[in-house]
Amino acid sequence: MTVPPQQRIKIAVQKSGRLTDNSLHLMETCGLVYSRGRDQLICFGENMPVDVLLVRDDDIPELVAEGICDLGIVGMNVFREKVADGMDVRPELELDFGRCRLSIGVPRGFDYRSPQSLEGLRIATTYPRILQDWLDTQQVNAEIVMLSGAVEIAPRLGRADVICDLVSTGSTLLANDLVEAEVVFESMAALISSNGGPAEGWPARLVSRMRGVLSVRESKYIMLHAPRSALAEIRRLLPGSESPTVMPLEGRDDKVAVHAVCRENVFWETLEGLKAAGASSMLVLPVEKMLA
Ligand code: ATP
Ligand code: ZN
Numbered sequence: 001m002t003v004p005p006q007q008r009i010k011i012a013v014q015k016s017g018r019l020t021d022n023s024l025h026l027m028e029t030c031g032l033v034y035s036r037g038r039d040q041l042i043c044f045g046e047n048m049p050v051d052v053l054l055v056r057d058d059d060i061p062e063l064v065a066e067g068i069c070d071l072g073i074v075g076m077n078v079f080r081e082k083v084a085d086g087m088d089v090r091p092e093l094e095l096d097f098g099r100c101r102l103s104i105g106v107p108r109g110f111d112y113r114s115p116q117s118l119e120g121l122r123i124a125t126t127y128p129r130i131l132q133d134w135l136d137t138q139q140v141n142a143e144i145v146m147l148s149g150a151v152e153i154a155p156r157l158g159r160a161d162v163i164c165d166l167v168s169t170g171s172t173l174l175a176n177d178l179v180e181a182e183v184v185f186e187s188m189a190a191l192i193s194s195n196g197g198p199a200e201g202w203p204a205r206l207v208s209r210m211r212g213v214l215s216v217r218e219s220k221y222i223m224l225h226a227p228r229s230a231l232a233e234i235r236r237l238l239p240g241s242e243s244p245t246v247m248p249l250e251g252r253d254d255k256v257a258v259h260a261v262c263r264e265n266v267f268w269e270t271l272e273g274l275k276a277a278g279a280s281s282m283l284v285l286p287v288e289k290m291l292a
Pocket of ligand 2: 056
């Protein structure tokens with residue numbers, strides 16, 4: 001499918017919720033300038049033929065599957081729950097926000113040993129499909145109590161024995177005297193498009209800009225000094241780097257300077273590992289733009 005250049009495209013994002021700010025920020029980083037009025041349902045792109053449709057996240061997979069929107073940004077948890085077999089939609093790109101997990105939470109003091117501990121129990125959730133699939137793979141029979149919200153208080157109200165709900169920090173579980181017992185599904189936000197992939201023209205162009213934005217965000221430029229003897233080990237420890245530049249150090253035969261672009265985030269643990277391998281004078285710098 002080719003989009004004529006003058007035709008406007010639509011991207012569906014969550015209207016107001018946890019994904020909204022990051023989604024709109026990503027669109028801005030891709031160069032989109034838009035106007036947004038209060039309570040507005042559509043943000044009109046002023047410098048590109050791209051409009052942003054603001055909707056409930058639950059509606060996003062269907063809007064894309066039906067072709068009303070060309071692209072959408074939604075949590076993989078919603079995607080997995082809402083997308084039935086045969087729907088014309090697929091995840092195109094994993095995004096670096098909205099991380100959370102769908103977990104089983106049990107009341108404190110519950111003797112949880114394995115998924116089999118859930119046999120015969122009532123599990124409250126807003127994600128019946130993902131939960132049922134997981135129970136099937138674990139060969140556990142349990143009763144799913146479908147709730148549309150406030151899942152965490154279901155055990156206290158006697159509506160369920162345990163819950164299956166989204167967790168990020170775990171503070172909601174804690175506040176409700178629940179303990180995270182098992183991760184059922186790991187989730188993050190994703191860009192979704194129709195099964196054929198993003199159409200040529202602006203949809204494809206936006207996806208490629210988003211890819212660029214993500215790879216730069218994650219990339220770091222790392223500089224360090226290393227004993228020559230530890231070079232092989234240090235190269236192995238550098239996350240996602242291609243051939244590093246290795247340079248002599250003035251007046252030192254035993255040490256070299258190593259510069260590398262790491263295409264993954266560099267965590268403290270990585271630096272600690274490098275230090276243990278003999279690296280010193282480590283500097284990690286952000287990369288602003290990159291052209292492969
Ligand atoms: P809507 O009104 O659009 O239906 P909602 O209440 O369903 O909103 P939010 O609570 O805003 O949704 O969460 C949106 C998405 O953010 C979730 O589907 C999930 O992918 C992600 N998310 C990240 N962390 C959490 C968390 N701790 N709890 C819930 N969702 C989280
Ligand atoms: Zn929702």
